[in-house]
Amino acid sequence: MTAPQTFSNAKFDAGWSLRFEAGAAAPAGGRIVSHRARAMIVDEGDTSNAVYEIVEGGVMVFKLLPDGRRQIIEVLGVGDVFGLASTAVSDVSAEALTPVRLAMFDRRAVDLDAALRDRLFQRLRAQMCALHDHALLLGRKSARERVATFIMRLVAGRGGVDCSGPRRTNQPGRDDRARVGLAMTRQEIADYLGLTIETVSRAFSALRRDGTIAYDRQDEVQIGNVCGLCRLTGSH
Amino acid sequence: MTAPQTFSNAKFDAGWSLRFEAGAAAPAGGRIVSHRARAMIVDEGDTSNAVYEIVEGGVMVFKLLPDGRRQIIEVLGVGDVFGLASTAVSDVSAEALTPVRLAMFDRRAVDLDAALRDRLFQRLRAQMCALHDHALLLGRKSARERVATFIMRLVAGRGGVDCSGPRRTNQPGRDDRARVGLAMTRQEIADYLGLTIETVSRAFSALRRDGTIAYDRQDEVQIGNVCGLCRLTGSH
DNA sequence: CGCCATATTGAAACTAGTCAACCGGAGTGG
């Protein structure tokens, strides 16, 4: 599984970028804990007073129904936070998407440390916006739009309100390509987009058939025309 | 449109209650503004530095796709907050669901007033949990489950992890009834649940046909057996 | 009384889900 360069997620329309590599800025403080990819970090219903801030890597936050249906609620990267339910009982589960390093804080520390609380607050607001976008996707977009949106979110700096647009070059219409790593399996993508694995697979195949995307490895996609893909998201 | 007594929404599984009537506790501070039902409060894309806290009434927060598809993201009541996007540009629109009174704060005031910020932070965490639940509903539940979940959320104190259960009485199995006001039109419910108006209508009709609910006015539902309805939500 | 909104119901079309077969690469063991 190749770790992608960037993973633009939070608040799609604002075009924020979500990264998996450790940031230059020194992180948090707090106790650093590490997990391997696909390790369980928090289980829904756990009583825990821990709040987590991602230092490096990616995390999937999800919920399960009693019969096993799973919805991945958010996919998080460096700087994102989780474990901030308003009670001591976690309302969600969290699993490492990649090998991950986390800064772990006690809930009480959040009450005491104003700088930490401000950072969490600010990040929570950003993640809230991403959640809004995702609700729109889950409630109103077609399978094709969902997959197009998912891929677009992996293209750093594109597709948001502040989208840089295709780079201006001497050849108009050219040089609007990108290559993104997926990091997630088809099943995970399906659980994130509220679809089945077959529907996701078919959507990828259809996009490849009509030339919108290309790939050899199924976890690394090339986009010939980013603006063209963006038009398939339903958002633009 | 009869204002319901209570509207249990935020973090379904935690069973928090959302009310439309003004609370006993003195509110916020901030400038009080009022809107009539269905009045537009914020428009997606607006540049505004206002943060709102609901003093009385209900608010619908939603997003639109360019072709007019609408997703109602959250339905908010007293104490809930909105306008907390992480940039000055609002990522969502907000409309009054009932006549509503709002406490309006300047974003800068939030940075200065620690008590206010803590209150907003705490509430944001609660609303984030509600959003998690709603993503699960939108991504993974059937139409029937969505409507059952919607109705259950209107039953104060029931359906959460801390559900009080049917009241214990001398007649076991009795006295597990409830009556709830809907406050929303079928179209609004549909846009909230990620369905069409016809599907919502059919789900209500089916629940009425099989005796799970009863109603004369379409905006006021009687539940004969709350636990029975709860079993149809998919969550239990 | 009659109009306009909203809601309900029916029938047909379509999207996504289900079930099942198959493919292909990675790892295992004879």
Added chain:
DNA sequence: CCACTCCGGTTGACTAGTTTCAATATGGCG
């Protein structure tokens, strides 16, 4: 070294659930 297996992904055929389109109620209000 190669057959075998396992697992994730793809594809096909069929089904189910939801949407779409259209007609018909119902209810509030002038």
